[in-house]
Amino acid sequence: MRSLASWVLAVCIAGAPARAQTLVAKGATPTAAIDALKAYLEPQGFRLVRSDAKQAVLGLDLGIVPQHGLYHGRRGDNRFRVIMELHVRFKQKADGLELNAYEDATILDRDSSLVERRRVRTHQELDNIRQLMEEIRRQLEGGRSPDSTRGPND
DSSP, rough: OHHHHHHHHHHHHHHOOOEEEEEEEETTHHHHHHHHHHHHHGTTOOOEEEEEESSSEEEEEEEEEOTTTTOTTTBBOOEEEEEEEEEEEEEEEETTTEEEEEEEEEETTSOOOOOEEEEEEHHHHHHHHHHHHHHHHHTTTTTOOGGGGGOOOO
């Protein structure tokens, strides 16, 4: 019976999406992490919203997007402005810089007033954040990304 309970607990824990992605980059600094994040994300449309020695926030304006579960009565539709915000927090550790990342969908009315903020929780979106953080760690630790190892004719 005990092994069955342990198995059920393990399946439940593995099946639940994590809320944030955390890793440690050896020898990194917050400034280098911010520079790496900007270099990687700005070509995709993200912009640095704010940063300091403890955190960075990068945003991607998706424009007007229909939202399930939201309805604007005056306008009679479910379309709102959506901005994806990637939040990365920094904490200096003995073995390097700890980076903790999560993403929010900020939903705004057309006059830019806040309607709702939704934390990204799907497995696919969390996996994208994990892959981003792994790439940033490779860059910070001096490794080359998989894309940079390809030749011009590959």
